[in-house]
Amino acid sequence: xxxxxxxxxxxxxxxASITSCSNDDSTTEETxxxxxxxxxxxxxxAVTSVDYSGQTSRLLMLxxxxxxxxxxxxxxxxxDDVVLSEMYLNTNNRFVGTDLNTSGKQLKDKTAASKDYxxxxxxxxxxxxxxxxxxxxxxxxxxxxxxxxxxxxxxGVAGAYLDGTSKxxxxxxxxxxxxxxxxGMMGACFMDQVxxxxxxxxxxxxxxxxxxxxAKVLVAGKSYTTMEHTWDEAYGYIYGADNLTVTPNVFKFWxxxxxxxxxxxxxxxxxxxxxxxxxxGRAAIVANDYAARDAQIxxxxxxxxxxxAVRAVFYLQEGKGKLATDNGAGAFHALSEGYGFIMSxxxxxxxxxxxxxxxxxxxxxxxxxLTSGTNGLWxxxxxxxxxxxxxxxIAAKFGxxxxxxxTVD
Amino acid sequence: MKKILFILSFIAIVIACSSNxxxxxxxxxxxxxxxxxxxxxxxxxxxxxxYQAKAQILVSDANxxxxxxxxxxxxxxxxxxxxxxxxxxYIAMYNLGKAEEINLNAASNTYxxxxxxxxxxxxxxxxxxxxxxxxxxxxxxxxxxxxxGLGADDASIVGFYATNANAANYxxxxxxxxxxxxxxxxxxxxxxxxxxxxxxVANNGTSVSSSVNKTTNLFVKNLEKDIRTGKIGIPAGIxxxxxxxxxxxxxxxxxxxxxxxxxxxxxxxxxxxxxKHFNHTTTGEGLKSYLDFLNAVKNxxxxxxxxxxxxxxxxxxxxxxxxxxxxQISTDNSKMxxxxxxxxxxxxxxxxxxxxxxxITIDYVDGDGD
Numbered sequence: 001x002x003x004x005x006x007x008x009x010x011x012x013x014x015x016a017s018i019t020s021c022s023n024d025d026s027t028t029e030e031t032x033x034x035x036x037x038x039x040x041x042x043x044x045x046a047v048t049s050v051d052y053s054g055q056t057s058r059l060l061m062l063x064x065x066x067x068x069x070x071x072x073x074x075x076x077x078x079x080d081d082v083v084l085s086e087m088y089l090n091t092n093n094r095f096v097g098t099d100l101n102t103s104g105k106q107l108k109d110k111t112a113a114s115k116d117y118x119x120x121x122x123x124x125x126x127x128x129x130x131x132x133x134x135x136x137x138x139x140x141x142x143x144x145x146x147x148x149x150x151x152x153x154x155x156g157v158a159g160a161y162l163d164g165t166s167k168x169x170x171x172x173x174x175x176x177x178x179x180x181x182x183x184g185m186m187g188a189c190f191m192d193q194v195x196x197x198x199x200x201x202x203x204x205x206x207x208x209x210x211x212x213x214x215a216k217v218l219v220a221g222k223s224y225t226t227m228e229h230t231w232d233e234a235y236g237y238i239y240g241a242d243n244l245t246v247t248p249n250v251f252k253f254w255x256x257x258x259x260x261x262x263x264x265x266x267x268x269x270x271x272x273x274x275x276x277x278x279x280x281g282r283a284a285i286v287a288n289d290y291a292a293r294d295a296q297i298x299x300x301x302x303x304x305x306x307x308x309a310v311r312a313v314f315y316l317q318e319g320k321g322k323l324a325t326d327n328g329a330g331a332f333h334a335l336s337e338g339y340g341f342i343m344s345x346x347x348x349x350x351x352x353x354x355x356x357x358x359x360x361x362x363x364x365x366x367x368x369x370l371t372s373g374t375n376g377l378w379x380x381x382x383x384x385x386x387x388x389x390x391x392x393x394i395a396a397k398f399g400x401x402x403x404x405x406x407t408v409d
Numbered sequence: 410m411k412k413i414l415f416i417l418s419f420i421a422i423v424i425a426c427s428s429n430x431x432x433x434x435x436x437x438x439x440x441x442x443x444x445x446x447x448x449x450x451x452x453x454x455x456x457x458x459x460y461q462a463k464a465q466i467l468v469s470d471a472n473x474x475x476x477x478x479x480x481x482x483x484x485x486x487x488x489x490x491x492x493x494x495x496x497x498x499y500i501a502m503y504n505l506g507k508a509e510e511i512n513l514n515a516a517s518n519t520y521x522x523x524x525x526x527x528x529x530x531x532x533x534x535x536x537x538x539x540x541x542x543x544x545x546x547x548x549x550x551x552x553x554x555x556x557x558g559l560g561a562d563d564a565s566i567v568g569f570y571a572t573n574a575n576a577a578n579y580x581x582x583x584x585x586x587x588x589x590x591x592x593x594x595x596x597x598x599x600x601x602x603x604x605x606x607x608x609x610v611a612n613n614g615t616s617v618s619s620s621v622n623k624t625t626n627l628f629v630k631n632l633e634k635d636i637r638t639g640k641i642g643i644p645a646g647i648x649x650x651x652x653x654x655x656x657x658x659x660x661x662x663x664x665x666x667x668x669x670x671x672x673x674x675x676x677x678x679x680x681x682x683x684x685k686h687f688n689h690t691t692t693g694e695g696l697k698s699y700l701d702f703l704n705a706v707k708n709x710x711x712x713x714x715x716x717x718x719x720x721x722x723x724x725x726x727x728x729x730x731x732x733x734x735x736x737q738i739s740t741d742n743s744k745m746x747x748x749x750x751x752x753x754x755x756x757x758x759x760x761x762x763x764x765x766x767x768x769i770t771i772d773y774v775d776g777d778g779d
Contacts, residue, residue: 089650108650120757126750127647128743134651207774 034287036280040235042228049224052236055193057103058110059241059252061087062185064095065107069178072148073160073167079148079177084141108134111189114196115203116354117347123196123355133188140177140184144169147177153329155378161326163333173376174328176336183340186253187308187347190237194254195304195349198234199297214288227285231293235278238304254307261310266404274303298351305348305357309398310405312341316387317406328380335370335377335387342366342390357397366390437768439702440694441613441621447684447693448624449609454601455687456499456677461594463493464587471587475580478570480563486556491666493590494549498674500597502631502681505623506609507600513593515544520639521657522550524558531578538589547586550659555583558662617772625696626772629760632678637752640671644738645745653742655735667734672727675752679720682713682759696763705766712762719755726751 042049065087072079087094090106112118112133117125143158147169151159158172170176197203204210204227211217213227224232241252251259262271281296315338322331346363348356358366369386373379391402467489474482497517504514516538523545530536530546538547559579560566569579601609612620638648639659646653660666680687684695697713705712726748731737738745764771 089652106650119753120761121750121754127753128746128750131647131651131743131746207771 030289030291032284032287032289032292034283034289036276036283038279040239040275040279040282042282042286044218044223047223049222049228050232050235051222051224051229052232052240054103054105055233055236056240057100057105058107058189059237061090061095061100061105061107062182062189063241063252064100066178066182069144069169069181070166072144073169076150076160076167077148079141079144079169081138081141081145084144085138088137088141107185107189108137110193111137111185112192112347113189114192114200114347115206116196116200116349117192118196120202123349124360129360137181137184137188140181143171143175144177147171155327156375161329163326163330166333168333170329170332171376173371174332174335174378175339175371175376176333179333179336179340180343181340183308183337184343186257186340187344190254191304191308191344192347194234194237195301196347198230198237199300199349200354201294201297204230204293210290213285225285228282231278231282231285234300235282238274238278254304257307257311258304260408261307264310264404264408266400267306267310270303270306274300277303301349301351305345305350306398308341308344308348309357309394310400312338312345313391313394313402313405314338314408315341316391317402320384320387323380323383328378328383331380331383332377339367339370342370342394345394358394366393436615437703439699441615441619442610444684444694444699445610445613445620445624447686447695448620448681449601449606451686451689451691451693452681452684453500453503454598454606456496456503457594457598457601459687460493460496460500461591461598463489463496464591464594467493468587468591471583475570475584478567478576478580480567483556483563483567487663490549490552490556491663491669494660494666494670495673497549498670499677499687501635501674502627502678503624504627505620506605507597511539511593511596512541512544513597514635515541516593517548517590518550518659519545519548520550520553520659521654521661522546522548522554524554527551527554527582531582532575534578534581536585538585547589549590550661551586552583553660553662555579555586557664615768617770622769622772625764625767625769628678628681628696629756629764629771630773631674632752632759633756636671636674636678637749637756640667640674640734641745641749641752644734645742645749646738647746647749653738655738658734658738661735664735665732668727668730668732671730671734671748672724675720675723675727679717682716682720696767700763700766703766705763707758707762712758712766716755716758716763719751719758723748723751723755 040050065084068084068087069079071077083094086092088106088108090101090103090108093101095101112125112130114125117123118127118130147153147158147160149159151157153159153161153170153174155174156172158170160167160169168176169178209225209227209230213225216225218224219226219229222229238254238258241250242255243250258271258274261267262269277296277299281293281300284290284292284296315334319331319335319338322328322334325331342363345358346356346360348358350357356363369390370383371377372386373382377383388402391406395402395405467486470482470486470489474486500508501514501518508514526543526546530543536543536546556566559569570576570583573579609620612618616622642648644654644657658667659670682695683692683697685692697717700713700716701711707715726744729744730748731740731744734745760771
């Protein structure tokens with residue numbers, strides 16, 4: 001009887017020891033019993049354990065910065081580079097609501113600031129690059145200021161012009177500072193934070209995170225473990241400014257572009273795949289199923305990288321089709337969007353490599369090619385072949401055809 | 410039968426767990442006692458003894474200046490201040506035992522110094538330099554202000570100690586700050602020589618509080634926080650979204666010694682890594698030989714070589730810097746960024762690769778916030 005009890009007591013221990021030592025042995029598999037919720041909702045003791053308010057703040061900040069450019073162009077007021085710099089740094093109460101002003105969050109210190117690329121210098125990153133990227137965004141503020149002084153944009157002249165029904169600001173080289181900022185920051189901040197920071201094992205598993213998560217040691221005063229929160233912060237950089245309680249639903253930044261890519265039958269599983277991977281990964285963390293978590297990380301990294309790739313090709317091709325409109329000016333908005341999405345590719349993270357799909361040098365070469373003509377984009381006669389070459393280069397890397405991305409059907 | 414099963418189950422556990430984990434809890438058979446002996450006897454204690462001697466000279470020269478405030482005597486204090494400041498760089502990482510207890514580092518080198526607080530202490534003539542709140546009003550940065558920063562030229566600085574209405578208080582403060590450095594040094598040297606050395610060497614295990622773990626953590630932390638962040642990162646605006654702080658460089662009032670202090674501290678760090686005896690060409694056991702013992706490699710190269718090569722790269726970049734970092738920041742901050750990058754690369758090699766190879770856990774956290 002006593003032995004029987006002892007044996008019974010030893011059995012789970014034996015099982016646990018075999019599974020815990022089986023990491024490098026694929027023949028035995030640990031089984032977990034947990035369900036993946038239908039929406040990204042997780043609770044502990046009847047209180048939500050999901051929190052990404054810091055991410056929401058940053059998304060809203062970028063949104064408001066984008067609107068500042070727009071208002072300036074529409075109303076013909078100066079886009080003050082000082083104001084934009086202060087918004088970027090969140091200083092001097094430049095945002096409309098006090099919530100953002102007092103959030104303690106800013107966009108600038110999270111620009112090119114991921115642990116993997118800009119602390120551990122994986123993927124070719126460095127602090128010098130971080131500084132230059134932040135400077136590049138500051139330059140967009142100067143460009144917008146210059147373009148908003150009343151001139152009409154033309155070859156080599158910064159200014160505004162009416163593009164369809166929207167008045168927009170353009171730098172002397174034809175690039176739209178607003179789009180370089182918005183799409184560029186989606187890469188340098190949001191994408192970088194998601195795939196190279198919060199979904200990095202160096203972040204998720206840093207310090208005692210894994211042991212704490214397994215033991216469900218909660219962050220002081222919170223209802224989540226550090227690892228759960230880290231995962232939520234990745235989620236928040238994609239979906240953090242969405243609002244599904246209003247009609248029509250609001251989707252911002254990556255969430256919005258995931259939808260736009262997904263609207264094309266060639267890519268119509270993308271939205272579901274990313275959404276599911278986030279839910280699965282979060283549930284896996286709750287259940288201490290780290291292998292499942294890691295598999296979801298790879299899915300998210302690969303699928304999310306498709307978004308700037310597909311959208312870059314889409315906009316380059318859209319721009320190409322409009323080169324004959326208004327001496328090319330009709331194309332520049334689309335090309336500026338494409339330019340920003342190409343910038344974003346530098347911050348992707350190809351699963352298993354801890355490096356981007358395109359190196360910084362490759363991305364820089366594509367960007368340089370786009371503006372290599374006399375007066376940049378205004379050199380429309382030479383632009384067509386460049387747009388095709390870059391489109392093909394991106395499509396080939398990600399395994400789709402240019403035509404698939406160019407037409408949403 | 411059941412008994413046999415029970416025993417078998419434990420055998421299974423042992424086998425299952427030993428196959429993919431070659432390191433036993435007893436460690437890696439590396440002789441930590443020899444390592445700790447070299448660190449204590451040939452590196453740490455001699456570095457402190459040297460620092461103590463330099464602090465003594467500083468106190469003597471400060472006393473001479475105070476009793477006879479001339480420009481010549483001021484210049485002598487300056488020289489001994491620089492020598493002591495450089496000697497300090499060699500002990501800055503050993504925040505152990507008595508040094509940790511008395512906060513020697515914070516008391517010796519908190520910068521930027523609090524000039525308003527210093528002036529307030531001087532005018533009141535009443536202060537207790539052992540208080541935590543006084544750490545930014547003493548040490549080398551406070552002396553920097555007192556002997557380099559009070560006036561625009563030597564004559565006007567001497568005036569504070571000769572003709573100023575409050576000259577007596579200025580004299581008293583200079584003496585007090587210099588003496589504090591010396592008494593702190595004395596306390597640490599005494600501690601090492603009266604028992605701490607033996608307990609340090611005897612604490613040769615692999616636990617979080619073992620001497621090897623603690624000292625190795627201090628080495629990495631010094632490189633990351635004191636050298637990379639303090640000397641370069643903060644003034645160059647790396648932690649303030651590009652807003653630069655040229656007034657936050659080390660040795661701001663003397664102004665032309667930031668680079669020298671940086672290079673000395675990097676040298677101290679590298680020497681420790683290599684187990685090099687203080688002020689000798691001999692090298693003994695150190696992190697380098699420990700890594701080599703473990704055959705630690707990175708990208709097909711010995712990790713110890715990778716780290717030493719990076720130290721060489723750090724000196725190369727540092728050599729492009731102006732002697733005055735505040736000037737460098739104002740004229741071309743990108744060179745400071747490059748110096749930061751070079752240092753950070755070695756933080757990565759040591760904090761990540763080296764600690765992983767040594768199976769030592771980092772015992773301090775980076776509060777990077779959300």
